[in-house]
Amino acid sequence: MTLYVDxxxxxxxxxxxxxxxxxxxxxxxxxxxxxRPYPNPLVETVFVTEGPDEADKWIAERAGAGDVVVTADIPLAAKCVAAGARVLKHNGEALSAANIGMALATRDLMADLRSADPFRQGGGKAFSKQDRARFSSALDRLLRGAAR
Incomplete structure (x- = not known):
């Protein structure tokens, strides 16, 4: 098992x-x-070439069954789920075969809405302490489950 972080x-x-x-x-x-690279031998920092989605491509080519992927990128999450990996968003929400289709559809709808109204301002809600705590708890559960 490997933990991949976008x-x-x-x-x-x-x-x-x-x-x-x-x-x-x-x-x-x-x-x-x-x-910066981390001094811990468990942590490998992988630098990919610059360009759109290069990190996503690298992860998608390697993540598979038994692995855990942390990303907010929904298309990357869909590829990893299809490969059998467990996926977790930064707010602690797990993405799986049961909900990735809805996540992709919502992403596409929001992109369409943004492109239809060029004056639309703002984004999502701010990242909170509760999101961070929910993520930490969910990641522990996911890693322990994947280790079994």
Whole structure:
């Protein structure tokens, strides 16, 4: 089992590292750059070439059954779910075969709404302490479940 983290703009990198250390799980922090390598031997920082979705492609090519992927990218999550990996969003929401279709449809609908109204401002809600706590708890459960 490997924990893959889509590390560019990931707000829960430290929580991922703490969970991996606690449970002895190897972790791959995949990014285009901008983060420093971690001294822990369980944590491998993978730098991919710059370009759109290069980190996503790298993760999608490797994640599979028994692995856990942390990402907010819904298309990447769909590929990982299809490959048998367990996927967790930054807010602690698990994505699976049962709900990934709805997540993709919602993403596409929101993209259409944004493109239809160029003056639409704002984004989603701010990342909260509750989101961080929910993520940490969900990640522990997911890692323990994948280890079985």
């Amino acid at each position: 590390a560019d703009a990931c707000p829960v990198k430290e929580e991922c590292i703490r969970a991996a250390e606690r449970l002895g799980v190897p972790i791959k922090m995949v990014c285009n750059g901008g983060i």
